Amino acid sequence: MADTVIVRPRLLARILAVFLGLVALVLIGGGAWLAALGGSPYYGLAGLVCLAAAAGLWRDRSWAAALYALFLFATLGWSIAEVGLAPWPLVARLAGPAVIGLLVALAAPAKAGRRAAFVASLACLGAIAVGFGRDHPESLSGEAPALAAPAPVAEADWLHFGNDQGGTRFSPATDIAPTNVAHLKVAWTFHSGMGPASVKHYIEATPIEADGIVTFCTGYSDVIALDAASGKERWHFHARVDPAGVVTQACRGIARYVVPGATGTCAKRIIAATIDARLVALDALNGTPCRDFGKAGAIDLTAGMGDVWKGYYYVTSAPAIVRGKAVLGGFVKDGQFWGEPSGVIRAFDAVTGKLAWAWDMGRPDRTGLPAAGESYTPSTPNSWAPISADEHLGLVYLPMGNATPDYYGMRRRPFDEHYASSIVAINADTGRPRWSFQTTHHDIWDYDVNSQPVLFDMPTPTGPVPALAQGTKRGQLFILDRRTGQPLTRVVERKVPQTAAPGERPSPTQPFSVGMPHFAGPDLTEASMWGLTPLDQMICRIRFRQAAYEGPLTPIRQDRPTIVYPGYLGGMGWGGETVDPIRQLLFVNSNRFAMLDRMLTRSEADRRGMAPAPAGKSMDLSGGQPMAGLPYAVDVKPFLSPFAVPCQQPPFGMISAVDLRTRKLLWTRPFGNARNSGPMGKGLGLGLPMGVPSNGGLIATATGLLFIGASQDGMFHAIDSRTGRELWSAVLPGGGHATPMTYKLKGGKQYVVIAAGGSASLMTPQSDAIVAYALPD
Numbered sequence: 001m002a003d004t005v006i007v008r009p010r011l012l013a014r015i016l017a018v019f020l021g022l023v024a025l026v027l028i029g030g031g032a033w034l035a036a037l038g039g040s041p042y043y044g045l046a047g048l049v050c051l052a053a054a055a056g057l058w059r060d061r062s063w064a065a066a067l068y069a070l071f072l073f074a075t076l077g078w079s080i081a082e083v084g085l086a087p088w089p090l091v092a093r094l095a096g097p098a099v100i101g102l103l104v105a106l107a108a109p110a111k112a113g114r115r116a117a118f119v120a121s122l123a124c125l126g127a128i129a130v131g132f133g134r135d136h137p138e139s140l141s142g143e144a145p146a147l148a149a150p151a152p153v154a155e156a157d158w159l160h161f162g163n164d165q166g167g168t169r170f171s172p173a174t175d176i177a178p179t180n181v182a183h184l185k186v187a188w189t190f191h192s193g194m195g196p197a198s199v200k201h202y203i204e205a206t207p208i209e210a211d212g213i214v215t216f217c218t219g220y221s222d223v224i225a226l227d228a229a230s231g232k233e234r235w236h237f238h239a240r241v242d243p244a245g246v247v248t249q250a251c252r253g254i255a256r257y258v259v260p261g262a263t264g265t266c267a268k269r270i271i272a273a274t275i276d277a278r279l280v281a282l283d284a285l286n287g288t289p290c291r292d293f294g295k296a297g298a299i300d301l302t303a304g305m306g307d308v309w310k311g312y313y314y315v316t317s318a319p320a321i322v323r324g325k326a327v328l329g330g331f332v333k334d335g336q337f338w339g340e341p342s343g344v345i346r347a348f349d350a351v352t353g354k355l356a357w358a359w360d361m362g363r364p365d366r367t368g369l370p371a372a373g374e375s376y377t378p379s380t381p382n383s384w385a386p387i388s389a390d391e392h393l394g395l396v397y398l399p400m401g402n403a404t405p406d407y408y409g410m411r412r413r414p415f416d417e418h419y420a421s422s423i424v425a426i427n428a429d430t431g432r433p434r435w436s437f438q439t440t441h442h443d444i445w446d447y448d449v450n451s452q453p454v455l456f457d458m459p460t461p462t463g464p465v466p467a468l469a470q471g472t473k474r475g476q477l478f479i480l481d482r483r484t485g486q487p488l489t490r491v492v493e494r495k496v497p498q499t500a501a502p503g504e505r506p507s508p509t510q511p512f513s514v515g516m517p518h519f520a521g522p523d524l525t526e527a528s529m530w531g532l533t534p535l536d537q538m539i540c541r542i543r544f545r546q547a548a549y550e551g552p553l554t555p556i557r558q559d560r561p562t563i564v565y566p567g568y569l570g571g572m573g574w575g576g577e578t579v580d581p582i583r584q585l586l587f588v589n590s591n592r593f594a595m596l597d598r599m600l601t602r603s604e605a606d607r608r609g610m611a612p613a614p615a616g617k618s619m620d621l622s623g624g625q626p627m628a629g630l631p632y633a634v635d636v637k638p639f640l641s642p643f644a645v646p647c648q649q650p651p652f653g654m655i656s657a658v659d660l661r662t663r664k665l666l667w668t669r670p671f672g673n674a675r676n677s678g679p680m681g682k683g684l685g686l687g688l689p690m691g692v693p694s695n696g697g698l699i700a701t702a703t704g705l706l707f708i709g710a711s712q713d714g715m716f717h718a719i720d721s722r723t724g725r726e727l728w729s730a731v732l733p734g735g736g737h738a739t740p741m742t743y744k745l746k747g748g749k750q751y752v753v754i755a756a757g758g759s760a761s762l763m764t765p766q767s768d769a770i771v772a773y774a775l776p777d
Contacts, residue, residue, distance in 0.1 A: 010060065013107035017058035020100065023535070024051035030538045037545035039526055042078055043538045046071065057107065065113025068104050072097055072120035076127060082527045087131030088650040088690060089530065096533040098124035132688060136651065142666040144583050144659070144722040150174050150702040155746040158209045161253035161318040162576075163741070165389045166455025169578040169699040171742045175750035177703035180775060181718045181728045187751055187774035188231030189733070192218045194768050202737070203757030203768060204250045204696070206318075209743040211268070214753065215284070216770065217251035221274035223282060229748055231772055235287030241276045245311020245615060247333060249275055252574075252738070253318030253386065255326060256284060257350045266290035271326050271350060273315030277301040277308070279326070279348065294353030301330070304358070305341050306375030309615035313341040315384075320396060322389035322428045326350050327396050329383030334404035335625030335634070336612035338411055342375065343382030345398060347431060357431030361415045367431050379404050379411075381420040385574055386452035390466070390482060395434060397455070397468060397482065398424045401448035405627040407556060407599070407634040409442050410503055421447055423470050423478075425485060435485030439472045441507035444500070444555060446568040446636075447473045451576030451697075458488055459584055459661050469579065471572030471588055474552070475520030476513045477658070489515030489663060499548070500555030501599040503631055510553055517658055517665045519590035520566050523551050530649035531641040532679055540647035543639075547596060556634065558599040563639060565648070567595035575697025575710060575739055579660075580721060582702060586658040587721065589671055589694050589710055594639040594648050600624070605633035643679040651691020653711060655698070657724060667724040672711030681763045695762055697739030709736020709754050714764045716740075716754055716773070734758035734767025749774045 024047045031044025049071045056064025075097055083089035101121030108114045135141065156173040163169055176184065192203060207216035213234060215225045221239035226232060243249060254272040268284040279301055281293035289297025301315065302308045312333045319326040325347040332341050347356040357367045362377025370376060381400045388397040400423070403409070403416035412420070421443040424436040440447045450473060458467035458479060468482040479489045493509040500506050512518075522528070529544050531537035548554060549563040556562045570591045578587045600608070610626040610633050624635040639647045646652060651670035659666045670691025677692055678684035696710030705727075706719040714735045718728040733756050740754040751772045758766035 009107050009109070012103070013057045013060060016100070016103050016107050017054045020050055020057065021054035024048070024054055026535055027538065030535070030542065034538060034542050034545065037542065039541050039545050043534070046075065046534070053104075057104070060109050062110035062113055065104050065108030065110065065117040068101060069113070069116035069120040072101050072117070072124055076124050080127065083649070084137055085127065085131040085134060086137050086649070087128055090128045090131050092531050092537045092649070093534060094124040094128060136670050136689070136691070138651065138668065138670070140665050140668045141723070144585060144657070144666060146722070147583065150582070153744060156742075156744040156750070158207070158741040158743045159256060160208065160321075161206050161255075161386050162388070162452055163699070165320070165322065165391060167386065167388045167452040167576065168454055168456055168581065169697065169739065170580055170701070171699065172702045173742050173744040173750045174702055175744055176701065176705065176752065176775060178705060178720050178727055181705060183775055184718070184728055184730070184752070184773045185776055187749070187772045189772070190226055190231045190233070190770045192222070192224055192768045192770065202250050202759060202766070203755045203770070204252050204738045205755050206253050206739045206741050207753055207755070207770065208254065208256055209741065210256060211284070212745060213284070215254060215256070215270055216755065217254050217272050219249045219251060219757065221251055221272070221276070223254060223270060223272050223287065225287060226770075228743065228745055228751065237280075237282050237287045239274050239280070241274050242310070243275055245309065245333070245613065246275045246314065247311065248316055248331060250316050251275070252316055255319045255321045257321050257326070259351055266292065269350070271319055271321070273301070273319065273328060275314045275316070277314045279315070279319070279328070279353070281353065292352060299348060299353045304344070304369045304376050306378065308341050311613070311615070312336075317384060317386045320387035320389045321350060322391055322396055323394060324350050325356050325428060327387055327389070327428070329387065329398065331384040332382045332404055333613065334402070334406055335627060336405070337627070338405060338629035339378045340404045342377050343380040343401065344376040345383060345426065347428070359426055359431045359433065361419050362413070380416060384448070385450050388453045388455055389428065390455055393466070393483060394428045395482070396426045396428050397453040398426060399449035399451060399453055399470065400424055401450070402443045402446060405625060405630060406446040407444055407597070407625065408504060408627060408630050408632050409444050410505070411630060417442060421449055423449060423453055423468065423480065423485070425482070437478065437480055437485045439470065439476065439478060439511065440474060441510055442505075444504065444506065445553065445564055450570070450574045451572060454577045454579055455482055456579040456581055460488070469577050469586060471519070471577050473566060473568060473571040475518050475566055475571035475590060476511070477516045477518065477577070477588070478513045479516060487515070489513065491515065496553040497550035497555060499550070499557065501558040501632060504555060506555045516663055517656070519588060519654065519656065520552065520571055521592035524549060524563065524565055524594065524648055528649050529647055530645070531647070532643050532645055536641035536643050540641050543596070543647065556597045556599050558601065558632065561596045561598045563594055564597050565594040566591065567593050567638070569593050569693060569695070573695050575695070578698050578700050578706070580700045583704070583721065584660045585666065585721060586660055587656070587698055587700060587706060588658070589653065589655045589698055589708060591693050592648070592652050592654070593646065593693055596637050596639040598635045600633040600635055602631055602633070644681055645679060653691045653694045655708070655719065655724065657721065669724045672713045673715075675713050676764060677712060693762055695759060696737040699740055699742060701742060707740045707742065707752050709738065709740060709756070712762045712764060730773070732756040732767075732771060733765070733769045735762060735764025737762065737764070
């Protein structure tokens, strides 16, 4: 027995010594490399100490455990000096060494050394625990003034993608409140079906509700109507799409139109777009095509577009209905070649389907179809996100994307440069631009304006002003007078970095909205690099030092990788902002996720085999964009550690409230937990608060609730809009990467509904479910 007690610790000590020695060698080599790049000397010094401790363990020296304990205490002090008590940054620095310390405590030959290693390990783990017990250091806790309970409403529909034409995503429904939201249960679930085998289906739709019918579109462009109380299918329109070449197989919403004075068939109609570039009109009560609309109920959206390769143009967002017209832009498979389909904006009569007008910025004098043999101007900025409208002012508000290809601008024409990455207000009757406001000049980062402009009345000292709020991928929040496009809060032009790929000429300045909070997160530093262990964190630090990064809007270089932060996920994503007009609050969920991009010479791109996706074929998103017809291609990758976790530290996602009266943050918190996060894309099931990436939007109600899915944790959350505190959550059958909606039936309940389709990019489970929640009877 005595021999067994001695031999087992010696064997453990030898094994541990070999492991610790290998780790030490990596730290010494990587640490020397990092120090040579001007980085922290900690890793090299840590490697030397760990190598000495490994040698001591191998030789069974009593001082080995004490030396490792000193290393742990020094690492604890260094870590707190770098990141304070922020828990996830401490995990990367302390968790691995502390676990090794516990093993050292088991294997050490001397009691004093064992005790020291054990205490040091517990101190490191205790610091992490203290960090998780505190609010995140970036949390800002405020509280909106309490209001009297809103008057109950008999009925509350959800008539548009954003509930109203201006996309506030606010509901007056009052049944579900902060006092009872914890009792929400699943009321019904509807499975839409996965569609044709050739369609990669991600359901992202926000349903609409009217007349007791919930209607939505699927990722394969079918339109389905359900009984709003039971979730039972009322009708199903089979679009029978040809999905060839489609990369974003999604439909985010549909539109509803009531024909003035009409009765009978199609007096109330659904207008929806398909992923094979059709616009269809359906009877809202039974789903039959409206024969008076276009040709047998459908319009070919490729008319006037020239030679459109299959999959290179279609519509993913709901049309905007204004003054009897359905207004829409379109998704373009950008980044493939110069000369891709036009970003023309068109309005069609909502009854007949006849083209009312077209805004082609390259030919502003032409408002109808191009003549035979001509087409709308190719490669102009497009508008793929949802559009807003003001019926009274007669204006349509377009969130404009970039001029394709996104990452190189030297073939752009004056009209491209003027309208790209802008908000453009267009006269709904004539199709003529009224005003435009550019959020990024000469955009070479894929900073499309990617969300619906939100229309509301801005409180000012002289009274409310008709306003528009627009968040951007850059994390900037612009507030404009929606009549004129003039900023209502201070916007300044700031100098930005200029070193770019040869031939590119970045804009010397960019607009910054300094009169409102920003949501880009702090600039990256070496100390903000992350990883699961000190080893991959060290590698992230090396990559950070090797990359070009001069802060926001660093141009992408050709000689070395460039950190683009925020990356193309944002900042703010396509879910957009939400306004509570009662409490005068604006809400936003935002991302903090860096990309590591590099321009490739044409010869290098050719060697890699980078070429535009053929007609009818999906493009390969993993290798960047070929940008044929330009001097460069671009390599676009997330900035990840060797374990496929982000190289920058959490939080990666936030949710925030802005007080529109003071124009300051009321509260902001990390959004989402770590249950679906882990190395190599494998979720570890840890329900710890982290702040994870989100894709989708949120809604607000009159009782002071926010509802949001969107996050990588795959859950549906109810949040107190006054404080940001989570009040309820539920696991969804798939990732809830859509904007939810809510309605109250006359004489019935209030329901909250979300599409739970999942996301490959956020690695959440795929599903075909629409889920409705309500309070129990």
